[in-house]
Structures are given as structure tokens and as C-alpha cells.
Amino acid sequence: MLAMDYRGPKRVRATQKPMPEIKHPEDAIVRVTRSCICGSDLHLYNGNVPDTRVGTTFGHEFVGEVVEIGAEVTKLKVGDQVLVPFNISCGRCHFCQQGLYGNCHESNPMATAVGGIYGYSHTAGGYHGGQAEYVRVPYANLNPTVIPPGMDLDDAVLLTDVVPTGYQAAEMAGIQPGNTVVVFGAGPVGIMAAKSAWLFGAGRVIVLDKEDYRLEFVRNYAPCEAYNFEKDMEDPVLFIKKQTDWMGADCVIDAVGAEAAGDVLQTITGRKLLVQAGSATAVHWAINSVKKGGVVSIVGVYGPTDNLVPIGNVLNKGLTIRGNQTAVKRHLPRLIEHVMNGVIKPKEIITHRIPLEDIADGYRIFSDKLDNCIKPVLMMPTAR
Amino acid sequence: MQKHVIDPKSVPGWGVDADPENDPTYPMKPHRSDLEEQGYNWERPTQQPIDVEILHSNERPNVTSVFGTASPPQGLSGMIRRWAFRWSENEYNHWLPLILADRVNVVEGVIEDIAHGKFPNIWKEKGYNASWKHDRTSLILRLSAFAAVTAGLVLWMTSGDDSKGSRKKKKNKKKARYYDENEYYADDRYYDENQY
Ligand SMILES: NC(=O)c1ccc[n+]([C@@H]2O[C@H](COP(=O)([O-])OP(=O)(O)OC[C@H]3O[C@@H](n4cnc5c(N)ncnc54)[C@H](O)[C@@H]3O)[C@@H](O)[C@H]2O)c1
Ligand SMILES: [Zn+2]
Ligand SMILES: [Zn+2]
Numbered sequence: 001m002l003a004m005d006y007r008g009p010k011r012v013r014a015t016q017k018p019m020p021e022i023k024h025p026e027d028a029i030v031r032v033t034r035s036c037i038c039g040s041d042l043h044l045y046n047g048n049v050p051d052t053r054v055g056t057t058f059g060h061e062f063v064g065e066v067v068e069i070g071a072e073v074t075k076l077k078v079g080d081q082v083l084v085p086f087n088i089s090c091g092r093c094h095f096c097q098q099g100l101y102g103n104c105h106e107s108n109p110m111a112t113a114v115g116g117i118y119g120y121s122h123t124a125g126g127y128h129g130g131q132a133e134y135v136r137v138p139y140a141n142l143n144p145t146v147i148p149p150g151m152d153l154d155d156a157v158l159l160t161d162v163v164p165t166g167y168q169a170a171e172m173a174g175i176q177p178g179n180t181v182v183v184f185g186a187g188p189v190g191i192m193a194a195k196s197a198w199l200f201g202a203g204r205v206i207v208l209d210k211e212d213y214r215l216e217f218v219r220n221y222a223p224c225e226a227y228n229f230e231k232d233m234e235d236p237v238l239f240i241k242k243q244t245d246w247m248g249a250d251c252v253i254d255a256v257g258a259e260a261a262g263d264v265l266q267t268i269t270g271r272k273l274l275v276q277a278g279s280a281t282a283v284h285w286a287i288n289s290v291k292k293g294g295v296v297s298i299v300g301v302y303g304p305t306d307n308l309v310p311i312g313n314v315l316n317k318g319l320t321i322r323g324n325q326t327a328v329k330r331h332l333p334r335l336i337e338h339v340m341n342g343v344i345k346p347k348e349i350i351t352h353r354i355p356l357e358d359i360a361d362g363y364r365i366f367s368d369k370l371d372n373c374i375k376p377v378l379m380m381p382t383a384r
Numbered sequence: 385m386q387k388h389v390i391d392p393k394s395v396p397g398w399g400v401d402a403d404p405e406n407d408p409t410y411p412m413k414p415h416r417s418d419l420e421e422q423g424y425n426w427e428r429p430t431q432q433p434i435d436v437e438i439l440h441s442n443e444r445p446n447v448t449s450v451f452g453t454a455s456p457p458q459g460l461s462g463m464i465r466r467w468a469f470r471w472s473e474n475e476y477n478h479w480l481p482l483i484l485a486d487r488v489n490v491v492e493g494v495i496e497d498i499a500h501g502k503f504p505n506i507w508k509e510k511g512y513n514a515s516w517k518h519d520r521t522s523l524i525l526r527l528s529a530f531a532a533v534t535a536g537l538v539l540w541m542t543s544g545d546d547s548k549g550s551r552k553k554k555k556n557k558k559k560a561r562y563y564d565e566n567e568y569y570a571d572d573r574y575y576d577e578n579q580y
Contacts, residue, residue, distance in 0.1 A: 008490035011509040024432040024450050050482035051465065053455035054493035072430070090449060092426050097419055106429055109440035109447040111473055116450070123482075126438075127452030138450040139429070274483060305479050320408055364511025370518035 002381055003057045003132030004119075004359050009047030010367075014359050017057070020128065020136035025072035028140035030082065033383040034157040035130045035356075036061040037366050037376050039187050040301050043258050044121055045363055048271070048278060049303060051110065051122040058119040059131030060086035061160045063153055064383075066144070067134070075141040082144035083156040084137055085164075085328030088116030088125065091142040102325030107138065113304060115325060123304060131359065133382045145332055148340065155339050157377065158188075158346035163339075164331040165299050166192020166255070170200050172322040173251035173297040178203035182240055182249040182289060184282040186214040186226065188349055188375045189299060190255035194222035195344060197253075206243065208236055210261060213372040221348065229262060236262070240289040248291035254323075256282035257300030266308065277303030287313050287321075298323030352376035439469040461489035 005015035020029055041058050043049050066080045076082065089096050089104035095115075096104050107116025108125035116138070119129015128135065137144055147156045166189050175181055181197040183190050186209035197205045205224035209215050215226040233239035240249055258278020261267060262285075270279030278301075286296045287310050296319055314321060338344045351374045354362035365373050392398045429449040436456040440447050457465045464485035471477040497504045507513070515523040 007493050007504060007509055010511075011490075011504075011506065012511075013505075013509045023453060025430055026450075047486060050479045050486065052486050053461075054486075054489045056454045088450070090429050092429060094419055094424050094426060097426070105444075106449040107451070109438055109444070109451045112441050112443045113473055116448070116452070122439075122452070122454075125448075125452045126454050128454045138432075303479075304473065305476065322408075358513075360509050360511040361514035362511075364514040365518065368515070368519060370514060 001133040002356055003128070004059060004356070006044070006052065006056050006058060007054055010045060010363075012045065012058075012360050012363055014357050017128075017132070020134050022068060022070045023136065024138055025070040026139050026141055027070040028066050028073055028076055028137045028144065029068040030062075030064040030084065030130075030135050030137050030144070031067045031382060032062045032064040032130050032133060032135055032380050033081075034063050034153050035059050035132075035378045035380070036157055036160075036162075037131070037362055037378065038161060039189060039257065039259070040120070040161075041363070042367050043278065043301060043303070045367060046259065046271070048258060048274065049121045049123055053122060053126075056119065056121070056126075057128040057130075057132050059129030059135075059378075060118040060120055061157060061162070062118075062130030062135065063147065063157045063160065064130075064135070066140075069140060073140045076144060076146075080144075081147045081153075082137075083147050083160050084118075084130070084144045085332070086117055086161045087143070087325065087328055088118065088127065088138050089143060089329065090139050096142075099327055099330045100324075101327040101329045103327075111304065117325070131356070131378055133356070133380050143329065145329075145336075148336060151336070151339065152347055154347035154350055154377065155345075158349070158375070159332065159335055159339065160328065161326065162188045162349075162375070163192050163335055163344060163346050164328045165189050165326040166194075167196040167199075167331055167335060168324070168326045169193040169253045169255060169297050169299040170196035170202075172295075172299075172324070173197070173200075173253055174295045174320070174322075175200040175202050175251055177201040179250035180204040180206070180244055181251045181253065182286075183207045183224075183253045183255055184286060185209060185255035185257075185300065186211065186218045187255065190253075191218045191221060191349055191374070192344075192346075193253050193255050193299070194218055194224045197251075198222070199338075199343070202251075206240070206249070211369050214369075214374060217349075217374060236285050237289045244291070248289055248294060250291055251295045251297065252286040252290040254282040254286050254296070254298045254300040258302045260300070269308070276307050277305040278307065280307040280309050283307065283309050287317075287319065290317070290319060292317045292319075294319060296321045299326065349375045350377055353379050355379050356381060439465060441473055442469065443472050443474075459489075459492050461485040461492055464488060 001019050002014050003017045005013050044052050063083045066076050066078050087102045088107040089101040090106040093105040102115050104115040110122050114124050116125035118127050179202050181202045183194045186207050194205050194207050207218050207224050207226045208229045210230045219226040229236045260279040260281035263281040266279040266281045270276045354376050356378050362376050366376050432450045436453045438447050464481050468478050468481040
């Protein structure tokens with residue numbers, strides 16, 4: 001089968017690889033019909049996640065058809081069309097039982113701090129991902145969700161990560177009715193966070209990014225106020241203070257993560273020298289632009305070591321910081337409703353369809369923000 | 385059940401101000417169970433047969449019930465990874481060698497490709513077809529900067545050789561080629577900075 005193949009920082013290709021096999025009685029094999037490239041993949045692509053081994057297949061956002069099931073799979077049958085949350089979770093461990101499906105303790109032997117994630121390095125369990133024609137799906141009784149009849153596959157594939165992550169970002173922000181919510185990042189996740197902030201009752205939503213075309217999109221899509229932190233202001237923190245009667249925002253969401261731009265010191269130490277676990281510019285700005293007693297919600301992904309953040313201000317301002325890998329499964333019932341009722345229209349963010357054979361171009365376009373790219377979807381040879 | 389050496393109930397004032405609703409952790413208490421009060425036990429799923437080498441964190445006693453089987457550790461990078469896993473996730477000794485192993489693994493990947501009679505198509509793998517189409521100026525700038533640095537390095541590595549013996553010369557030449565290969569990755573990452 002054809003699959004994405006990581007060869008080194010900024011070097012990927014499509015290669016013929018062996019078909020995945022059932023390794024555990026609760027496994028299923030899924031033939032992938034849609035698969036996305038995510039901002040999270042860029043951390044791997046840039047070589048910033050420790051234990052990213054050459055030859056692995058990335059991809060944690062995919063939908064497809066069940067083609068084989070293990071002996072203990074009872075909740076799925078061959079032929080089912082499923083959307084597969086990016087987390088691999090057992091449903092039985094202490095954390096899964098609390099609804100913390102992104103923190104499962106039975107899916108990643110390599111690191112206790114991280115749950116299992118498809119195609120996300122050995123630090124997240126060493127699984128091959130879904131940027132391939134076929135993929136192994138563990139714990140198939142729990143994770144895959146049958147796609148409701150009538151739901152577009154393009155909408156379904158965005159329910160595997162992007163929509164729930166934006167939604168959980170807003171949920172973790174603890175938005176009270178009328179609150180001012182600032183979102184750093186107008187990528188797919190930031191766009192969905194801005195949209196979701198309204199669902200939780202925000203009074204004002206402000207998004208900051210440096211890509212005009214993304215700001216233009218989110219301004220209409222969320223809708224929201226959207227500003228370019230490179231062109232419209234000198235200091236984003238000061239800008240937000242002025243926008244909020246000098247108080248700071250009630251809630252701030254980091255939807256940027258380790259690839260953040262905007263601060264030379266952070267960029268050099270976090271993205272070039274790797275002496276910190278990614279550039280922490282967005283968290284830095286979030287802590288400094290939220291009001292005293294406010295909430296910072298972090299969904300932007302950082303590596304497992306340390307980051308330079310103004311922790312003293314967290315103390316002095318009495319902040320609450322929340323973050324997590326999204327527990328996709330917990331949000332699906334509500335979000336499927338929102339999609340079916342047209343409250344959220346995920347597929348509008350899809351800008352590119354790229355054949356799996358041209359995967360390297362897909363990564364380059366998404367990574368360098370070329371051709372006004374917001375969300376690229378990979379098309380599999382077997383699904384065209 | 386956790387065993388307490390001191391029975392908390394015997395401590396004067398124990399729990400008098402307990403407020404279970406005051407819980408800033410996530411998800412908030414109403415969405416959770418009281419499981420932690422019962423201790424941390426669960427019926428583990430069937431163990432996936434461990435038929436490839438799995439390096440597991442030493443912060444847990446065992447391999448999880450399921451795990452990925454992609455790219456087991458091998459070669460020099462594998463040796464470095466095995467060493468790294470002797471240290472907990474709390475240690476730089478764990479994470480920094482893993483990043484080193486990742487870089488070594490890249491060179492192993494190129495060697496493996498060549499051993500299979502295939503020279504990697506770096507231009508294609510780096511997605512330069514897309515850059516050529518959508519971002520030509522910046523690509524040309526990056527590549528010329530890379531060429532200039534490489535040429536400079538080669539000149540520097542080979543300069544002053546004339547006065548030295550031929551054995552030394554050979555050694556240096558080898559070294560130059562080695563640095564060349566590595567610089568390719570390093571430089572490209574560096575010059576990407578142009579775009580941000
Ligand atoms: N927690 C989770 O479960 C989860 C799930 C999915 C994605 N993520 C993370 O969310 C983040 C965003 O994902 P995405 O797919 O939208 O990625 P993306 O790369 O498409 O978007 C990031 C955006 O942030 C902008 N940006 C860069 N520096 C900035 C700064 N200092 N301030 C404001 N904006 C800045 C970029 O221009 C870009 O538009 C990534 O870190 C990704 O790993 C987390
Ligand atoms: Zn994702
Ligand atoms: Zn679990």
C-alpha cells in the first residue's frame with residue numbers, strides 16, 4: 001500500500017509499505033478515504049519532536065472504511081464508515097474513565113506524560129498514522145465512531161481533531177457570558193476555537209495571527225475581530241490591554257504551539273537551536289495579556305522538555321492555566337449535532353486536495369503557508 | 385487502595401474545610417467519577433504480544449496493553465535510543481540523546497536508500513516542486529545562500545593543505561565531504577528563517 005514516509009527534517013515522500021496487520025484482538029484495519037495534514041504534524045516535520053524515527057508514517061486525522069476486525073471487536077463491522085479520533089484510548093484505565101481520552105495509560109509505553117496518538121512519533125506510542133491507504137486502529141470498540149448518514153466525509157475528517165480541539169480550547173478557557181476571548185493563531189485550530197468561543201457565550205472574540213489571508217478567513221467565518229500582530233501593532237500585549245480598557249482579556253487561548261513566530265529569542269532558542277521545547281511566544285503573550293485572575297487555555301503543542309514562559313506573572317496575576325490533548329471522543333456527540341444542524345460548518349476551511357503521491361508538496365505548502373492554504377486534505381489512490 | 389502510615393482521620397481538623405466543588409483540574413469534577421478515592425486499579429486490556437523491541441519509559445512498570453510497532457530501534461540510532469531510555473522522562477539525558485538519535489537516523493536512512501539502489505530525490509522530498517510553483521524567489525534565495533555557505537565551507541576546509549603531507553590531505557578531504565552532507569540539513573533549516 002502507498003503511505004507517507006518520514007525521511008528527516010522537512011523530507012517526506014510516499015512509499016510502498018507492507019499492509020498493516022491486526023496485532024491485538026481489539027484492533028481494526030481501516031481503508032483511509034480522507035486524511036489531513038495538521039499543524040501538529042509540522043512539529044514532527046520540522047524534526048522538533050524527540051524520537052521521531054525515519055520510516056514512520058504520520059497522520060492522526062482520518063476517516064475510512066473498516067476492512068478487517070480483530071476477534072474481540074463487537075461494536076464495529078466490516079464495511080462501516082468511521083471517523084477515528086486522533087487519540088488512542090482504552091476506555092478502561094483511570095484516565096479514560098474520567099473522560100480524559102487524550103491521557104490514556106494503556107496506549108503509549110514510551111512516555112507516561114503523553115497518550116497514544118496515530119503517526120505521532122515514538123514519544124506518542126510509535127504507531128503508524130493515517131496518511132496512508134490503510135491503517136491499524138487499536139481499541140476499535142471504543143475509538144472509531146460510525147459516520148452518521150448524510151454527513152460529508154470532509155466534515156467528518158475535521159471532527160477527528162480540529163473541531164473538537166477548537167471546542168475544547170474554548171471549553172477549557174472557562175468562558176463566562178460576555179467575556180472577552182483572545183485567540184492566538186488563525187490556523188484550523190484557532191479558527192475553530194474562535195467559532196466555539198461564541199458557543200460558550202463569549203461577548204467579544206479577537207484573533208491574532210500574521211497571515212492576512214487566514215485573518216480574512218476567520219474574520220468572516222467565526223466571525224470575529226482579527227488583527228495582524230506583525231502589521232497592525234508593535235506589541236500584541238499592549239494592543240490587547242488597550243482593547244480591553246487596560247484590564248487584559250478575560251480568557252486567552254494559545255492555538256499556535258511550538259512553531260510560533262513573533263519573538264526572535266524564542267524562535268532561535270525554540271525552533272533553531274532546540275534548547276527549549278519549541279518557541280513559547282504565544283504562551284508568553286497569553287500570560288501577559290490575560291487579566292488578573294484570568295484563564296489561559298493551551299492547546300498549542302510543545303515538546304516534552306522546558307519552555308521559557310513568564311511563570312512569575314502567573315503567580316503575581318493569580319492565573320489559571322489549563323491545557324490538554326483534546327479528548328476527542330468526549331466531545332463527539334455534541335459536535336456531531338452541531339455539524340448536522342449547521343451550527344459549525346467544518347469543511348469550509350478545506351482549501352487544498354492533494355494526492356498522497358504529492359505528499360511532500362502538501363507538507364511544504366501547509367508548512368510555508370503557500371497558496372493561501374488553510375487545511376489540506378490528502379486523497380488516497382484507493383479512494384479516488 | 386493506598387496504604388497510609390498515618391490515618392488521616394486521626395489528624396485533628398482533617399477535612400473540616402474540604403470543598404469537593406472547588407476543583408480547578410480538568411475536566412471539572414461534575415464530569416468525573418470519584419475513582420481516585422478507590423485507588424488506581426483497572427482491569428487491563430489483553431496484552432498485545434511484544435514481538436518487536438519496545439523501549440518503555442522507566443516511569444512505568446510495564447509495556448502498555450497496546451503499542452505501535454513502527455520502526456523498532458536499530459543501528460547506531462537504536463543504540464542511542466536504548467541508552468536514552470535508561471533515564472526517566474524527567475531527565476535531559478532522556479530527551480537530548482533521542483534528538484541526536486533522530487539526526488543519526490536520517491543519515492542511516494540515506495545509507496539504507498542507497499543500499500537499496502535508490503538515491504533519495506531530495507528536491508522532491510523537500511517539496512521544492514511546490515516552492516518552485518508558489519514561492520520561487522524565496523526558494524532561489526535559500527538555495528543560493530546554501531550554495532554560498534557550502535562553497536565557503538569547502539574552500540575553508542581545503543585551504544592551507546598545500547604545505548601539508550598528502551596523508552593529511554586525504555583525511556581532510558574526507559572530513560569535508562562529511563561536513564557537507566550534514567550542512568545540507570542544518571543550512572536549510574537555518575535559511576528557512578527568511579520566511580518568517
Ligand atoms: N491539543 C490538541 O489536542 C491539539 C490538536 C490539534 C492541534 N494542536 C496544536 O494546535 C496548534 C495549531 O494547529 P493548526 O493546525 O491550526 O496549525 P497552523 O500551523 O496551521 O496554525 C498556527 C497559526 O499560528 C500562527 N502564528 C504563529 N506565531 C504566532 C503568534 N506568536 N501569535 C499568533 N499566531 C501565531 C501561524 O501564522 C499560523 O497561522 C499546533 O501547535 C498544533 O500542534 C493541538
Ligand atoms: Zn491534528
Ligand atoms: Zn485508557
